[in-house]
Amino acid sequence: xxxxxxxxxxxxxxxxDLASKQIYPALQAMTRRGHFDMPIIGVARSAESLDELxxxxxxxxxxxxxxxxxxxxxxxxxxxxxxxFATGLRQFPAITWHDGALYIVMNxxxxxxxxxxxLFKVKDNAERPAEPMYRATGGEDxxxxxxxxxxxxxxxxxxxxxGGDGNEVGRCPSFTQPVAVFPAHWAPVDVIFYTGTQFPKxxxxxAFIAFHGSWNRxxxxxxxxxxxxxxxxxxxxxxxxxxxxxxxxxxDPLMSPAQAVARADGVAQAPDGSLFIxxxxxxxxxxxxxxxxx
Numbered sequence: 001x002x003x004x005x006x007x008x009x010x011x012x013x014x015x016x017d018l019a020s021k022q023i024y025p026a027l028q029a030m031t032r033r034g035h036f037d038m039p040i041i042g043v044a045r046s047a048e049s050l051d052e053l054x055x056x057x058x059x060x061x062x063x064x065x066x067x068x069x070x071x072x073x074x075x076x077x078x079x080x081x082x083x084x085f086a087t088g089l090r091q092f093p094a095i096t097w098h099d100g101a102l103y104i105v106m107n108x109x110x111x112x113x114x115x116x117x118x119l120f121k122v123k124d125n126a127e128r129p130a131e132p133m134y135r136a137t138g139g140e141d142x143x144x145x146x147x148x149x150x151x152x153x154x155x156x157x158x159x160x161x162x163g164g165d166g167n168e169v170g171r172c173p174s175f176t177q178p179v180a181v182f183p184a185h186w187a188p189v190d191v192i193f194y195t196g197t198q199f200p201k202x203x204x205x206x207a208f209i210a211f212h213g214s215w216n217r218x219x220x221x222x223x224x225x226x227x228x229x230x231x232x233x234x235x236x237x238x239x240x241x242x243x244x245x246x247x248x249x250x251x252d253p254l255m256s257p258a259q260a261v262a263r264a265d266g267v268a269q270a271p272d273g274s275l276f277i278x279x280x281x282x283x284x285x286x287x288x289x290x291x292x293x294x
Contacts, residue, residue, distance in 0.1 A: 014042025088142035094188040105188035110216040132178035143175030185214035186224030196273025210264040221253035
């Protein structure tokens with residue numbers, strides 16, 4: 001960019017979520033790379049000085065991307081009344097408490113090839129940002145937005161917004177690593193641990209994960225759209241995952257999420273040990289039962 005005296009970068013919503021989560025990190029990375037040296041003008045609903053804007057950005061980053069713990073016996077709580085339990089997380093509707101720990105299956109990043117075409121191609125975006133499973137007991141930092149777990153390289157790499165090139169790990173080894181990983185863009189939306197006895201022994205104590213299915217693999221076919229089982233033994237993942245229930249998409253290949261016949265949206269265990277699977281397309285619910293090999 002040419003830095004003329006009259007040039008300035010103006011963005012609206014300077015105190016909003018998008019600025020905190022996307023614009024500030026991107027500007028920081030561009031400046032560090034030498035690609036950005038313009039004055040910045042932020043427009044918000046109320047006037048703020050530069051120091052106030054900086055303080056707002058820091059505060060926003062402290063309040064997002066994590067899990068907060070609250071007193072279950074207190075009503076009308078605000079975020080300030082809770083305590084941050086874990087941080088460094090992106091989108092994570094799949095969350096459950098099990099065996100003294102919080103388990104989180106996170107939706108990883110999108111659009112590597114769109115925002116960073118010089119570093120990543122369509123296939124990189126479609127296959128590399130794994131969906132990680134984390135275990136939290138309090139105080140962990142899982143590394144978002146600085147890093148993403150690369151499903152091909154089997155390691156966390158530095159996000160390009162923070163100077164990464166697809167191979168550099170940078171600060172990533174200092175963060176708490178995932179206990180299991182799943183293919184890119186499968187979109188985990190629910191997770192439970194199976195505590196019943198109806199299913200065969202290998203399922204007992206393991207985790208069932210509902211994957212809603214991808215949207216960000218285009219122009220490649222969509223993927224996910226299943227319920228996956230992750231075995232556990234002695235409190236740790238034991239072996240690779242397996243697809244437990246499939247065929248929700250109804251098309252092969254599936255080129256658009258809108259064409260999916262069904263999308264797994266939730267899993268729950270019945271009192272008798274059978275498994276309920278919910279769908280978000282038509283609101284259907286399936287019940288999966290095991291009866292001696294059937």
